[in-house]
Amino acid sequence: MRLVIARCSVDYAGRLSAHLAPATRLLLVKADGSVLVHSDGGSYKPLNWMSPPAKLTITPGGVDAPTDGAAPVETWTVQNLKTEDRLVVTITEILHDSAHELGVDPGLVKDGVEAHLQALLAEHITTLGEGYQLVRREYMTAIGPVDILAKDAEGATVAIEIKRRGEIDGVEQLTRYLELLNRDPLIAPVRGVFAAQEIKPQARVLATDRGIRCLTLDYDALRGIDDPTARLF
Structure with missing residues (x-):
């Protein structure tokens, strides 16, 4: 740097x-x-x-x-x-x-909520849509691990980046992952999903501009605490 x-x-x-x-x-x-x-x-x-x-x-x-x-x-x-x-x-x-030569960064250690979101979404991968299948959690790239790699109903590869709060930095991070993943002919083309409990408007605009789908996660629903069918309103 x-x-x-x-x-x-x-x-x-x-x-x-x-x-x-x-x-x-x-x-x-x-x-x-x-x-x-x-x-x-x-x-x-x-x-x-x-x-x-x-x-x-x-x-x-x-x-x-x-x-x-x-x-x-x-x-x-x-x-x-x-x-x-x-x-x-x-x-x-x-x-x-x-x-200054900084070397290879070991990556961010996720906090408890973010790690739980990853585990829960991997367990309930069809939250992304019918027919989705989990390929792997923490799919390693040269610049760090992608939170989840999955296949959609048509068999296309999807990279999912998970944040507690979705901001522009997270979109940039997923963009870098997608650039690397799409160089691999065995899995390309790879689409991106930016998933978070809350996604800032600026991050949503940037993600949409880059063809990245945004998904707002309901932590309680993923845990099975909030059952939408039991709501009065």
Whole structure:
């Protein structure tokens, strides 16, 4: 991972356009090809980013100077390899630049509720639909395990990512899994299902845009505590 603290402006062009005026920011370049732009606030969410697969090109100087009048020292152009989306970072001053080899991450240890949801959904796999069959829980990929791998009624492969609270990060995680799984001719094509007790609207929009189905899980119903047939309303 490369970490750069720099004064920069940022422009995003593609399905949407966005501009960040010149300011001092943290730039993260990850080994998976993603580039993230952070400020000193806003919790863990970047101000803007480019998801993999992407190509980063760094050129000296820049065509357009930022609005504060400072001359660019270098320009980063991050081009998504699947779409026309492009992130352009115009840097006028670099305050820190370092690179670190993080190695292979062991992955997130799921909390109790998330682990229970996985076990319950695997046991009641037809919650996803009639004819679904479980292939395997914790199906390993090069970047971590997919929560559940299943087959639908037509025999197509489906990868299910399970969260207690479904947010954009979870959709990004499932997207990376799907990109890897669809390279395997033995199981491709693989569709995705993003399942959670609660799915944030932004995550649902992103999932739908990427062809990923969203499923809201009822924890009590999966446990057999809540029987819908016994409800008055």
